[in-house]
Amino acid sequence: MSITLRLLTIFISILLANVVSSGEVKHELKSLVSNSTMAVGDPEVMASKVHMSIRNSTERRKLGYLSCGTGNPIDDCWRCDQNWQRHRKRLAECAIGFGHSAVGGRDGKYYIVTNPNDDDAVNPQPGTLRHAVIQDEPLWIVFKRDMVITLKQELIMNSFKTIDARGVNVHIANGACITIQYVTNIIIHGLHIHDCKPTGNAMVRSSPSHYGWRTMADGDAISIFGGSHIWIDHNSLSNCTDGLIDAVIGSTAITISNNLFTHHNEVMLLGHSDSYTRDKVMQVTVAYNHFGEGLVQRMPRCRHGYFHVVNNDYTHWEMYAIGGSANPTINSQGNRYLAPDDPNAKQVTKRVISPGNSDDWNWRSEGDLMLNGAYFTPSGAEAGDKYAKALSLSAKPSSVVATLTSDAGVLTCIRGRPC
Numbered sequence: 001m002s003i004t005l006r007l008l009t010i011f012i013s014i015l016l017a018n019v020v021s022s023g024e025v026k027h028e029l030k031s032l033v034s035n036s037t038m039a040v041g042d043p044e045v046m047a048s049k050v051h052m053s054i055r056n057s058t059e060r061r062k063l064g065y066l067s068c069g070t071g072n073p074i075d076d077c078w079r080c081d082q083n084w085q086r087h088r089k090r091l092a093e094c095a096i097g098f099g100h101s102a103v104g105g106r107d108g109k110y111y112i113v114t115n116p117n118d119d120d121a122v123n124p125q126p127g128t129l130r131h132a133v134i135q136d137e138p139l140w141i142v143f144k145r146d147m148v149i150t151l152k153q154e155l156i157m158n159s160f161k162t163i164d165a166r167g168v169n170v171h172i173a174n175g176a177c178i179t180i181q182y183v184t185n186i187i188i189h190g191l192h193i194h195d196c197k198p199t200g201n202a203m204v205r206s207s208p209s210h211y212g213w214r215t216m217a218d219g220d221a222i223s224i225f226g227g228s229h230i231w232i233d234h235n236s237l238s239n240c241t242d243g244l245i246d247a248v249i250g251s252t253a254i255t256i257s258n259n260l261f262t263h264h265n266e267v268m269l270l271g272h273s274d275s276y277t278r279d280k281v282m283q284v285t286v287a288y289n290h291f292g293e294g295l296v297q298r299m300p301r302c303r304h305g306y307f308h309v310v311n312n313d314y315t316h317w318e319m320y321a322i323g324g325s326a327n328p329t330i331n332s333q334g335n336r337y338l339a340p341d342d343p344n345a346k347q348v349t350k351r352v353i354s355p356g357n358s359d360d361w362n363w364r365s366e367g368d369l370m371l372n373g374a375y376f377t378p379s380g381a382e383a384g385d386k387y388a389k390a391l392s393l394s395a396k397p398s399s400v401v402a403t404l405t406s407d408a409g410v411l412t413c414i415r416g417r418p419c
C-alpha cells in the first residue's frame with residue numbers, strides 16, 4: 001500500500017485506540033511528521049486527509065461498522081456478528097468473571113414482551129414483562145418494540161431468565177424495579193433502569209404457583225437477595241431512591257459489567273450488614289463499567305466477601321469510590337480513577353471502621369491509573385490466597401480503560417449490522 005495510505009491507517013488506529021499513553025502518541029506523531037514530509041510534502045493536503053479519515057471513521061463508528069475488536073473481551077465475543085439478532089442466545093457464552101456461568105434463559109424458548117403495562121401484580125397479563133419473568137421454565141425474554149415500563153410493584157424474577165433489550169429502547173422507570181431473590185441464572189442486558197421508587201405493602205406474584213405479601217421495598221434499580229449466577233451487562237442505571245445495584249444475604253457468583261451509572265448517591269452495596277457473616281461467600285466482579293456524572297459514593301461499598309474491581313472508568317465521585325467494612329477483600333486492578341477537584345475527596349477508598357475491625361483488611365491496587373490527585377490506601381496482605389479468591393479475569397492495562405468502557409451502558413444495536 002502507498003505511504004499515504006499507511007499514514008492514514010496509522011492515524012485511524014491511533015484514533016481507534018483512543019489515545020494510549022502520551023509517550024506513544026508523541027512517538028507516532030513524530031514519525032508521521034517526518035514520513036509526511038517525505039511522502040506528501042504538503043502539510044495542508046495531509047491535514048485535510050487526516051481530518052477526512054477521522055470524520056469517516058467517526059461516521060462509520062456511529063453506523064456500528066467499526067465497533068468490533070475493541071479489546072473488550074465480553075463485547076468482542078458477540079458484537080461483531082451482524083446477525084446478532086438471529087443468534088441472541090450466543091450472548092450467554094460471553095460472560096466472564098465470577099458470574100461467568102450464568103446461562104439465563106439460554107436453554108428455553110423466546111418470550112416476546114408486547115405490552116408495557118403492569119396492571120395486576122398478582123395475575124399479570126400474557127405479553128407483559130411480569131408474566132414473562134415469573135414463569136418456571138427457562139425463557140429468553142425480548143421486546144417487540146420500544147417501551148417504557150412503569151412497574152406498580154417489584155418485578156420478582158424466577159430462575160433461568162434473560163432479559164435482552166438489544167435492538168429496542170426499553171426503560172424500566174418511575175416505579176418499582178427488579179428483584180432477584182433466592183433465584184439463580186439471571187442475565188440482564190440492555191435496559192435503561194431509572195427513577196425507581198419504594199413500593200410494597202401489596203401482594204405480588206413470584207411464580208405461577210405462588211404469590212405473597214411484600215413489605216416496602218427500598219427503591220433499588222436491581223436488588224439481588226440470596227441470588228447466584230447473575231450477569232448484569234450493558235445497562236444504564238440512574239437516579240433511584242435506594243441503590244442502583246445491591247447484592248446481599250449470601251448472594252454470589254455475580255458479574256456486573258459494561259454498565260453506565262450516573263446521577264445517584266449510594267451506587268452499589270455488596271454485603272448486607274457487618275454482622276451478617278454469611279456474606280463471606282460473596283464473590284463479585286465489577287468490570288468495564290463507567291461510573292459517571294452525578295455519582296457520590298459506594299462504587300461499590302463492600303462487606304465480608306471477595307470483590308474484583310477491574311478495568312472500570314471512574315470519572316465522577318463526590319465522597320469516595322470504593323468503600324467497605326467488616327474485612328472485605330478488594331482487588332482493584334487496571335482501573336482509571338479521576339479524583340474530583342475537592343481536596344478532601346481525593347481518596348479512592350473509604351474504610352467504615354466499626355468496633356472489632358482493625359485496619360488489616362486486604363485491599364490492594366495494582367496497575368490502577370490515578371488522576372487529579374486520586375490515591376488508593378492499600379492495607380493487609382500483599383499477596384496470597386486471599387487475592388486468589390478475588391481474582392476473576394485478567395486485567396488489561398489502565399491505559400486502555402477509555403477504549404474498553406467507551407460503549408458502557410445501553411448499546412444502540414441495529415438489525416443486520418454488527419452492534
Ligand SMILES: *[C@@H]1O[C@H](CO)[C@@H](O)[C@H](O)[C@H]1NC(C)=O
Pocket residue numbers: 006010028031032034035
Ligand atoms: C516512517 O518512516 C520511517 C523510515 O522510512 C520508518 O522506519 C517508520 O516506521 C515510519 N513510520 C511510520 C509510523 O510508518
Ligand SMILES: *[C@@H]1O[C@H](CO)[C@@H](O)[C@H](O)[C@H]1NC(C)=O
Pocket residue numbers: 008049052053056
Ligand atoms: C472518506 O469518505 C469519502 C466519502 O465516502 C471518500 O470519498 C473518501 O475517500 C474517504 N476518505 C478516507 C480518507 O477514508
Ligand SMILES: *[C@@H]1O[C@H](CO)[C@@H](O)[C@H](O)[C@H]1NC(C)=O
Pocket residue numbers: 195239263
Ligand atoms: C432524580 O429524581 C428526582 C425525584 O425523585 C428528581 O427530582 C430529579 O430531577 C431526578 N434527577 C435527575 C438527574 O434526573
